[in-house]
Amino acid sequence: MRLDLLAALNAERAARRACVVVTDLASGAQRLVRAAELDAERAQDPLAPAMRSALAEGRSTLVADGSFLAVDVPPPRLLLIGAVHISQALAPMARIAGFDTTILDPRTAFATPQRFPDVPVIAEWPDIALPSYGLDPFTAVAALTHDPKVDDPALEAAVAAGCFYIGALGSRRTHAARLERLAARGFSAEALADIHAPIGLAIGAASPPEIAVAVLAEIIAALRRPALARLKGAAA
Incomplete structure (x- = not known):
């Protein structure tokens, strides 16, 4: 994981905010998506529905396009x-x-x-x-x-x-x-x-x-x- 991505992930964890790390398994490319960016009415990300579902269940998952969604939800x-x-x-x-x-x-x-x-x-x-x-x-x-x-x-x-x-x-x-x-x-x-x-x-x-x-x-x-x-x- 890139250092800037890790720093952003740690910042979300420290603030107790949910997010998803999306990894393209074919290329290895990664990105961080915050829960705030997944509003059903505004989100343009093609993986937004899958990320919303994964966050709601609190479970990481593999999606059909070959991306792995690593869910990070604050502990209760x-x-x-x-x-x-x-x-x-x-x-x-x-x-x-x-x-x-x-x-x-x-x-x-x-x-x-x-x-x-x-x-x-x-x-x-x-x-x-x-x-x-x-x-x-x-x-x-x-x-x-x-x-x-x-x-x-x-x-x-x-x-x-x-x-x-x-x-x-x-x-x-x-x-x-x-x-x-x-x-x-x-x-x-x-x-x-x-x-x-x-x-x-x-x-x-x-x-x-x-x-x-x-x-x-x-x-x-x-x-x-x-x-x-x-x-x-x-x-x-």
């Missing part, structure tokens, strides 16, 4: 808002499933390395911590504190960033009140529809570990669904 992350009992069960399971997991909770009595020995913990308010954390469309956010002062700013940031999964703990009544608050902050009903609440798959979960299983299953389902819109958002 999970940000848990709330150092609560559900998070204590969910964080290790998420790490086993391959998610780079972080806990965020400004309540320093809960957000401690002792309670989460193997997971990074950010004991800060979301509006202070999230700009440096850098939410993106390859990040899942689960708001679990049941405290609007903590959950709402994180949900606002997650919706604005186009996170591939956004979930919030609480009953339907609690969520209805939450939607009213977020709508008053200027979010459209369409944008707020991306929030999964009550959080987790409906498996009748009752205990914190069972709720953690339901949440992780819902996150994985969201991750594995082809989602080109997510990739386009990540490239913006």
Whole structure:
């Protein structure tokens, strides 16, 4: 790989943006194509449909014209808002499933390395911590504190960033009140529809570990669904 191409690829990786390295197997010629360049309405590249499909599936592939499409998609992350009992069960399971997991909770009595020995913990308010954390469309956010002062700013940031999964703990009544608050902050009903609440798959979960299983299953389902819109958002 040419040094300039490698530098461009590393820059996309550092920015957590999806891209494709196209290699002509006959000539060995290579080029980098960013997800932002694959808009269905504007893309002129003859391989654009194949690249969109490969990115949506997150899989490298060989296409009929003899080109190999090497897909480079950022690894998934999970940000848990709330150092609560559900998070204590969910964080290790998420790490086993391959998610780079972080806990965020400004309540320093809960957000401690002792309670989460193997997971990074950010004991800060979301509006202070999230700009440096850098939410993106390859990040899942689960708001679990049941405290609007903590959950709402994180949900606002997650919706604005186009996170591939956004979930919030609480009953339907609690969520209805939450939607009213977020709508008053200027979010459209369409944008707020991306929030999964009550959080987790409906498996009748009752205990914190069972709720953690339901949440992780819902996150994985969201991750594995082809989602080109997510990739386009990540490239913006």
